[in-house]
Amino acid sequence: MSTVSGHCFCNSIRFEVQGPEKFACFCYCESCQRAAGAPVVAWATYSKSTFRILQGDIHWHRSSPGVTRGHCATCGSSISYESEKRPGEIDLTLNTLEDSSLPKLKAHIWTCDKPAWLAIGDDLPVYQRNIG
Numbered sequence: 001m002s003t004v005s006g007h008c009f010c011n012s013i014r015f016e017v018q019g020p021e022k023f024a025c026f027c028y029c030e031s032c033q034r035a036a037g038a039p040v041v042a043w044a045t046y047s048k049s050t051f052r053i054l055q056g057d058i059h060w061h062r063s064s065p066g067v068t069r070g071h072c073a074t075c076g077s078s079i080s081y082e083s084e085k086r087p088g089e090i091d092l093t094l095n096t097l098e099d100s101s102l103p104k105l106k107a108h109i110w111t112c113d114k115p116a117w118l119a120i121g122d123d124l125p126v127y128q129r130n131i132g
Ligand SMILES: [Zn+2]
Pocket: 008, 009, 010, 011, 012, 013, 072, 073, 074, 075, 076, 077
């Protein structure tokens, strides 16, 4: 177990979680695109019981049925994703983490929503929607 720290763009929210991550992937779904204002979001999945907010208040947003996303209300950084389909897990945006040894990404998901102008440049498995 190793502690991974993270913070939002404006530093008002600081958090930590215990690694290693269970999974990590690139998500191209439209919800992630809109939440982040970006064509793709890299996520890492951790055990929710190890997630601790050290400073600040995450603003929680029920973004679709059964799904709660967390972001900073001040700077807008997308921080977390939780689904009732995966209780006990929390996904954190890879790029709010401070870990220099970033998790190895394992897949591209929801590529049905991927903008045509964004090319995938690696050999990771590609899923049109979710895995499984
Ligand atoms: Zn912030």
